[in-house]
Amino acid sequence: MSNYENYQHVSRFYDNTRTAVGAEIIRVQLEASELPINQQLLVDAGCGTGLYSAAFVREVGKIEAVDMNSEMLDIARKKMKTEEKNGRINFHITSIDSLPLDDKSADAVMINQVLHHLPDNSSNGWVHHKQVFSEFWRVLKPGGKLIVNSCSPEQIEHGFWFYHLIPDALQVMKKKVIGLSDMHNLLAECGFTSTHQVVPADLILQGDAYSYADGIFDPDWRSGDSIWSLVSEDFLETVLDVVTNLRKSGKLEAFVNHHDQKRATTGQVTFSISHKIP
Numbered sequence: 344m345s346n347y348e349n350y351q352h353v354s355r356f357y358d359n360t361r362t363a364v365g366a367e368i369i370r371v372q373l374e375a376s377e378l379p380i381n382q383q384l385l386v387d388a389g390c391g392t393g394l395y396s397a398a399f400v401r402e403v404g405k406i407e408a409v410d411m412n413s414e415m416l417d418i419a420r421k422k423m424k425t426e427e428k429n430g431r432i433n434f435h436i437t438s439i440d441s442l443p444l445d446d447k448s449a450d451a452v453m454i455n456q457v458l459h460h461l462p463d464n465s466s467n468g469w470v471h472h473k474q475v476f477s478e479f480w481r482v483l484k485p486g487g488k489l490i491v492n493s494c495s496p497e498q499i500e501h502g503f504w505f506y507h508l509i510p511d512a513l514q515v516m517k518k519k520v521i522g523l524s525d526m527h528n529l530l531a532e533c534g535f536t537s538t539h540q541v542v543p544a545d546l547i548l549q550g551d552a553y554s555y556a557d558g559i560f561d562p563d564w565r566s567g568d569s570i571w572s573l574v575s576e577d578f579l580e581t582v583l584d585v586v587t588n589l590r591k592s593g594k595l596e597a598f599v600n601h602h603d604q605k606r607a608t609t610g611q612v613t614f615s616i617s618h619k620i621p
């Protein structure tokens with residue numbers, strides 16, 4: 344459960360600007376396993392509206408999709424009604440730190456853009472991350488794969504031009520995301536091995552909507568990124584005034600370009616791929 348985003352509300356708009364970004368990277372990992380992809384049991388931890396499950400439900404043997412938010416899960420379920428009926432996917436409303444799955448039952452676990460919703464930060468030692476990784480380790484078969492899709496602190500700093508309009512929220516978000524070396528160490532503590540990280544610098548979480556600067560004025564557009572939940576109503580008014588003035592003075596494009604420059608090298612997302620030792 345997110346302690347800052349209202350997914351009850353956001354569920355209705357989430358798919359307007361979000362897609363299964365990086366699904367190809369996950370597919371390559373699943374296909375590189377010894378067991379053929381169509382026999383694999385895949386866990387989608389924090390499946391949300393089921394964007395990633397939908398990308399794989401006809402390719403893998405079976406998906407166990409888990410989320411704590413009933414509205415997000417309802418949308419996922421509607422999307423994959425037939426596949427649920429056919430036994431290709433099961434939906435579970437529960438927390439990802441307590442999966443309703445047997446030990447050593449899954450071939451792969453994917454977790455896409457969920458970790459920053461755990462009530463952790465750098466000062467509490469990432470305890471909930473550790474619980475979640477340990478739970479993934481429990482349900483994975485020996486040799487199973489964990490694929491984590493997350494943003495690093497550097498990506499929060501440089502990967503999203505509009506975060507520079509909301510610097511306080513940017514700082515809060517930066518503390519909510521685990522650094523790549525801390526993640527690497529934590530995964531090792533939980534028994535995972537040979538972690539490697541893939542940074543696809545060209546992938547953009549909100550797709551084409553990301554560069555539509557006027558989107559800032561649209562609550563649906565803002566629903567595509569939970570950082571806006573860290574911005575007060577009052578400050579949002581100020582931000583919208585700033586953007587209005589930038590636009591009036593013809594400087595909005597320059598602002599976007601300036602704060603988007605480093606994204607070409609940092610990217611927005613990192614995929615961390617680990618193995619459970621056979």
Ligand SMILES: C[S@@+](CC[C@H](N)C(=O)[O-])C[C@H]1O[C@@H](n2cnc3c(N)ncnc32)[C@H](O)[C@@H]1O
Nearest residue numbers: 344345389390391410411412415438439455460
């Ligand atoms: C940003 S959305 C990502 C959804 C989906 N994975 C995607 O990438 O489209 C985060 C999701 O994580 C879920 N979530 C957050 N913490 C959770 C937890 N502890 N257990 C289960 N689901 C959780 C939220 O309810 C929400 O649906």
